[in-house]
Amino acid sequence: xxxxxxxxxxxxAGVSPSTVSRVISNHPRISKxxxxxxxxxxxxxxxxxxxTAKKLVSKSTKTLGLVLPRSAEELFANPFFSEVLRxxxxxxxxxxxxxxxxxxxxxxxxMETVTRMVLxxxxxxxxxxxxxxxxxxxxxxxxxxxxxxxxxRSLEHxxxxxxxxxxxxxxxxxxxHLINQxxxxxxxxxxxxxxxxxxxxxxxxxxxxxxxxxxxxxxxVIASDILPKNGFHxxxxxxxxxxxxxxxxxxxxxxxxxxxxxxxGAGYQIPEDxxxxxxxxxxxxxxxxxxxxxxxxxxxxxxxxxxRHLIRILQGEKVPEPNVTVPHRLVIRQSVRFxxxxxxxx
Amino acid sequence: xxxxxxxxxxxxAGVSPSTVSRVISNHPRISKxxxxxxxxxxxxxxxxxxxTAKKLVSKSTKTLGLVLPRSAEELFANPFFSEVLRxxxxxxxxxxxxxxxxxxxxxxxxMETVTRMVLxxxxxxxxxxxxxxxxxxxxxxxxxxxxxxxxxRSLEHxxxxxxxxxxxxxxxxxxxHLINQxxxxxxxxxxxxxxxxxxxxxxxxxxxxxxxxxxxxxxxVIASDILPKNGFHxxxxxxxxxxxxxxxxxxxxxxxxxxxxxxxGAGYQIPEDxxxxxxxxxxxxxxxxxxxxxxxxxxxxxxxxxxRHLIRILQGEKVPEPNVTVPHRLVIRQSVRFxxxxxxxx
DNA sequence: CAAATTTGTGCAAACGTTTGTATATCCTAT
DNA sequence: ATAGGATATACAAACGTTTGCACAAATTTG
Numbered sequence: 242x243x244x245x246x247x248x249x250x251x252x253x254a255g256v257s258p259s260t261v262s263r264v265i266s267n268h269p270r271i272s273k274x275x276x277x278x279x280x281x282x283x284x285x286x287x288x289x290x291x292x293t294a295k296k297l298v299s300k301s302t303k304t305l306g307l308v309l310p311r312s313a314e315e316l317f318a319n320p321f322f323s324e325v326l327r328x329x330x331x332x333x334x335x336x337x338x339x340x341x342x343x344x345x346x347x348x349x350x351x352m353e354t355v356t357r358m359v360l361x362x363x364x365x366x367x368x369x370x371x372x373x374x375x376x377x378x379x380x381x382x383x384x385x386x387x388x389x390x391x392x393x394r395s396l397e398h399x400x401x402x403x404x405x406x407x408x409x410x411x412x413x414x415x416x417x418h419l420i421n422q423x424x425x426x427x428x429x430x431x432x433x434x435x436x437x438x439x440x441x442x443x444x445x446x447x448x449x450x451x452x453x454x455x456x457x458x459x460x461x462v463i464a465s466d467i468l469p470k471n472g473f474h475x476x477x478x479x480x481x482x483x484x485x486x487x488x489x490x491x492x493x494x495x496x497x498x499x500x501x502x503x504x505x506g507a508g509y510q511i512p513e514d515x516x517x518x519x520x521x522x523x524x525x526x527x528x529x530x531x532x533x534x535x536x537x538x539x540x541x542x543x544x545x546x547x548x549r550h551l552i553r554i555l556q557g558e559k560v561p562e563p564n565v566t567v568p569h570r571l572v573i574r575q576s577v578r579f580x581x582x583x584x585x586x587x
Numbered sequence: 588x589x590x591x592x593x594x595x596x597x598x599x600a601g602v603s604p605s606t607v608s609r610v611i612s613n614h615p616r617i618s619k620x621x622x623x624x625x626x627x628x629x630x631x632x633x634x635x636x637x638x639t640a641k642k643l644v645s646k647s648t649k650t651l652g653l654v655l656p657r658s659a660e661e662l663f664a665n666p667f668f669s670e671v672l673r674x675x676x677x678x679x680x681x682x683x684x685x686x687x688x689x690x691x692x693x694x695x696x697x698m699e700t701v702t703r704m705v706l707x708x709x710x711x712x713x714x715x716x717x718x719x720x721x722x723x724x725x726x727x728x729x730x731x732x733x734x735x736x737x738x739x740r741s742l743e744h745x746x747x748x749x750x751x752x753x754x755x756x757x758x759x760x761x762x763x764h765l766i767n768q769x770x771x772x773x774x775x776x777x778x779x780x781x782x783x784x785x786x787x788x789x790x791x792x793x794x795x796x797x798x799x800x801x802x803x804x805x806x807x808v809i810a811s812d813i814l815p816k817n818g819f820h821x822x823x824x825x826x827x828x829x830x831x832x833x834x835x836x837x838x839x840x841x842x843x844x845x846x847x848x849x850x851x852g853a854g855y856q857i858p859e860d861x862x863x864x865x866x867x868x869x870x871x872x873x874x875x876x877x878x879x880x881x882x883x884x885x886x887x888x889x890x891x892x893x894x895r896h897l898i899r900i901l902q903g904e905k906v907p908e909p910n911v912t913v914p915h916r917l918v919i920r921q922s923v924r925f926x927x928x929x930x931x932x933x
Numbered sequence: 934c935a936a937a938t939t940t941g942t943g944c945a946a947a948c949g950t951t952t953g954t955a956t957a958t959c960c961t962a963t
Numbered sequence: 964a965t966a967g968g969a970t971a972t973a974c975a976a977a978c979g980t981t982t983g984c985a986c987a988a989a990t991t992t993g
Contacts, residue, residue, distance in 0.1 A: 244708075244979095246978095246979055246980085247979065247980065248979080256942075256943085257942065257943045257944075258943090258979090258980080258981095259942075259943065259944080259945095259981075259982075260941085260942060260943075262980070262981060262982085263941095263942085263981090263982090266981085269940095270939090270940060270941055270942085271941070271942085272940080272941060272942090275941080275942080287706075289702065289703075289706030289707055290707060290979085290980075291643075291707065291708050291978085291979050291980070292703070292707035292708060292709045292980095293639060293642045293643045293648070293707075293708055293709065293978085293979080293980090294643055294948090294978070294979035294980040294981090295979080295980055295981080296639045296948095296980090297637075297639045297640055297643050297947095297948050297949070297950090297978090297979080297980070297981095298947070298948045298979085298980050298981050298982085299948090299980080299981065300948075302639070304687075309676065319666075319669075319870075320665075320666045320669065320871075322669050323665075323666065323668050323669035323672070326669070326672075327690075330655065330688060330689065330690040331690060333689070333690075334689060334690045334691070334692075334696075339687055339688065339689050339709075340687070340688045340689070341650075341685055341686070341687055341688075342676060342685065342686045342687075342688055343676065343679070343680060343685050343686070344673075344676040344677060344679075344680045345680070346680075350680075356635065357635075357638070360633075360635035361635055361636060361637065361638035361639075362590075362637050362638060362639055362949095363638045363639065363685075495870065495871065495874070498871055498874035498875065499874045501874075501876065502873075502874045502875070502876065502878065505876055524665075524841065525841065525844055525871050525875075527848075528841070528844035528845045528847075528848045529844065529848075529871075529875060529876065530847065530848065530851055530875065530876040530877075531876075532848070590949095592948095592949055592950085593949065593950065594949080602972075602973085603972065603973045603974075604949085604950080604951095604973090605950095605951075605952075605972080605973065605974080605975095606971085606972060606973075608950070608951060608952085609951090609952090609972090612951085616969095616970060616971060616972085617971075617972085618970080618971060618972090621971080621972080636949085636950075637948085637949050637950070638950095639948085639949080639950090640948070640949035640950040640951090640978090641949080641950055641951080642950090642978095643948090643949080643950070643951095643977095643978050643979070643980090644949085644950050644951050644952085644977070644978050645950080645951070645978090646978075708979095
């Protein structure tokens with residue numbers, strides 16, 4: 242409302258607008274005296290720079306763009322997202338950047354929003370969360386030569402700046418933990434098939450099985466997108482077969498919760514009858530009943546490093562590696578049972 | 588990078604920049620012919636308006652500001668937040684607004700960020716999430732006469748535009764449900780004491796007790812901020828007393844999870860030994876073991892309506908009521924036991 | 934002590950739009 | 964034919980900054 246500009250300050254301080262500007266940016270060749278005078282004037286007038294004007298002339302917005310994946314509806318109810326966001330905000334905040342967010346209901350809207358942010362010069366760089374396979378947004382940004390980093394990885398462009406877990410290794414570890422605990426019949430619940438991350442985790446699972454020469458049984462891998470809605474029919478189908486799995490690797494903790502709930506409802510005990518290892522280690526994994534064994538992928542760091550990486554690039558710092566990998570670790574709690582080989586109660 | 592401006596379009600189309608501008612904004616007095624010519628030129632050049640310039644001259648940013656409460660660290664790991672955000676984004680997106688976010692580590696930073704957004708004219712309005720009692724940010728915004736709405740309510744300024752639940756009634760309902768189920772010794776776990784919402788829920792709990800002439804026992808109300816860190820000492824202290832509560836109202840589902848976990852760890856069964864009713868109905872409340880009885884406060888709607896309310900105000904629509912109340916409802920699941928009055932097993 | 938350099942400040946252009954006012958062309962009505 | 968009003972477009976100022984250049988004053992140098 243008051244809208245006091247640099248000119249008002251200049252007038253009161255008895256100097257030119259450019260001098261005021263230089264005082265603000267600590268230009269070296271401003272005398273101590275005028276600087277003081279100007280600061281005084283700013284103070285009494287309650288001056289604050291108009292960021293929009295500043296952005297226009299400086300051609301830098303100090304803002305990072307973030308468009309929510311169209312799968313937002315699902316992914317978003319997931320604590321994963323807020324934890325990632327928390328990391329991003331923490332980093333952005335520290336480096337004096339803001340985050341401009343928008344959501345989109347479908348791929349078309351998503352592209353439009355990206356376009357508006359990028360071509361509309363509202364942001365200095367973009368963050369892409371969990372890209373799809375053959376993601377057109379990546380193609381677009383690449384074509385525009387606009388700075389961006391993906392949280393996850395691009396299948397088609399391996400050298401695009403990215404922050405990711407080694408999801409193959411992570412799923413391998415999760416699966417191998419079950420193997421080490423004596424399990425031989427291990428099922429897998431995968432994430433949305435269009436996401437790169439889903440493919441990686443599936444691959445890690447398969448790798449672990451084949452390493453110990455266990456057969457891959459297609460009927461034991463379940464696509465999670467049919468899970469929460471359809472009452473887990475796929476799960477009960479698998480469980481009703483004569484030689485059912487004794488354990489599952491589930492590529493998302495939330496889905497794992499839903500699955501456990503179904504299993505419990507069907508009369509199974511966790512981990513006595515079925516073991517489960519989840520993915521992500523969200524806060525509630527620790528608080529659930531039973532506390533869930535899961536692979537901690539460092540969600541907060543994932544977010545933090547993604548923002549960090551992008552800002553580094555924007556500031557022209559030497560970026561040693563295009564890709565940064567956030568370490569994961571298996572957190573062993575109580576949703577996995579040790580299965581003696583001589584035990585054939587299952 | 589290419590940075591094609593309105594002038595480039597004008598040149599190619601053989602008209603003046605102002606004409607191009609008017610074509611874009613569908614000015615009535617532009618001939619069909621030129622309009623076509625200009626659109627053609629925009630197309631071939633791949634023109635997109637520079638939003639920053641537009642914002643500068645139009646003095647409207649089409650952006651909503653959101654500063655994360657300093658309690659972000661805690662609140663944020665909470666799915667509550669992402670669900671609220673999802674609602675806000677959905678509404679903003681629909682009304683063609685963006686969200687500018689920032690976080691702050693302490694009240695001072697918070698104020699600075701608000702100042703930067705508001706006085707820096709980066710946003711048209713602000714959203715304040717769950718204000719504290721005597722929140723200085725509210726005072727500031729009021730003093731500046733800057734449009735904002737709070738998600739929650741202001742204690743000191745009841746007529747400030749706000750979107751909220753009737754938290755007193757909600758906590759009353761939760762407590763009364765326990766009473767109806769036969770409970771007479773009911774504890775309460777409160778949220779961070781500096782938040783308005785915490786006070787309201789506590790009041791609702793007290794109201795329910797006094798309505799049925801149950802004594803208020805101070806030692807049975809536990810402040811949650813001492814909960815997750817200190818291993819729930821307060822809980823075990825309460826539980827070890829000779830006449831311990833048979834049930835708790837817990838003003839946040841996440842805290843309820845943590846509490847249940849502690850209780851289970853101490854050998855109690857839920858709901859057989861202790862009943863719990865939570866607050867918020869986050870996604871995982873349904874999936875937990877046992878599924879949690881909780882009051883659904885419509886988190887998504889809370890977010891959606893907050894954005895909606897602010898946008899209404901910004902667009903100068905007649906706003907019938909300064910405050911909108913999002914309805915709540917008790918969702919009965921399986922964390923509460925029916926307690927026969929003749930049953931003195933507890 | 935004059936010349937050269939440094940120091941401090943102002944002027945004006947630029948960033949890419951929007952919009953009020955002026956002007957030119959074209960109708961329509963007298 | 965011609966005034967009067969539409970209609971369609973151009974001009975230029977404005978939004979609030981930053982910054983290259985010019986220039987005066989102060990300081991250093993030989």
